[in-house]
Structures are given as C-alpha cells and as structure tokens.
Amino acid sequence: MTAGSSLFSPASLGPLRLRNRSIRSAAFEGMSPDGKPSQSLFDFHRQLAEGGVGMTTVAYASVMENGRSFAHQLWMRPEIVADLRRLTDEVHAAGAAVSIQL
Numbered sequence: 884m885t886a887g888s889s890l891f892s893p894a895s896l897g898p899l900r901l902r903n904r905s906i907r908s909a910a911f912e913g914m915s916p917d918g919k920p921s922q923s924l925f926d927f928h929r930q931l932a933e934g935g936v937g938m939t940t941v942a943y944a945s946v947m948e949n950g951r952s953f954a955h956q957l958w959m960r961p962e963i964v965a966d967l968r969r970l971t972d973e974v975h976a977a978g979a980a981v982s983i984q985l
Contacts, residue, residue: 889904890904891904894937901937903935903937905936906936911942912924912943919963928973928981931974932974932975932978932979932981933978937980939979943984
C-alpha cells in the first residue's frame with residue numbers, strides 16, 4: 884500500500900459502508916428556495932456522487948422555519964420528505980451515501 888492510497892479504499896461508519904473515504908463536508912449551497920430542495924440541489928449532490936465521492940453532505944438544514952439564518956436555506960418539515968427521499972435515491976443510485984447537517 885502506498886502513502887495516501889487508503890483514501891480510495893472502502894470504509895465503514897458504524898453500519899454504513901462507504902465506497903471510499905472521500906466525504907464532501909457541509910458547505911452552504913443556497914439551493915433551497917422557500918426552504919425546499921431545488922433541482923439544482925439534486926443535480927449538485929448527484930454530480931458529486933457520480934464524480935466518485937464516498938459521501939456527500941447536504942448543508943444548513945434548519946429544524947424550524949425561524950431557525951433559518953440564510954435565504955434559500957433548507958427547512959426540515961414533513962412536506963419536503965418526498966424531495967429528500969428523491970435526493971437520497973439519486974445519490975445512492977450514483978454509488979454514494981448522503982448525510983445532512985442540521
């Protein structure tokens with residue numbers, strides 16, 4: 884094994900198995916108008932997965948509407964569960980895992 888080669892080897896986080904150790908950290912995307920995931924957000928995270936990242940992180944999700952600190956920040960609520968499922972399904976189909984920063 885050469886220096887740095889472990890980055891591209893599979894890894895586990897508890898029961899979650901990642902295809903590699905490359906994890907895209909949370910960085911505000913600004914792609915959630917009205918607090919809902921947009922097509923741009925879906926495309927962004929799917930493209931990261933297609934590019935080979937092991938896991939991508941959706942950033943700045945507020946658990947309450949008045950907890951949002953930025954325009955176009957994701958707001959967690961029952962009405963967006965189907966959209967979040969779609970985002971998750973697209974990332975998984977491209978071979979990566981997905982997490983969310985609350």
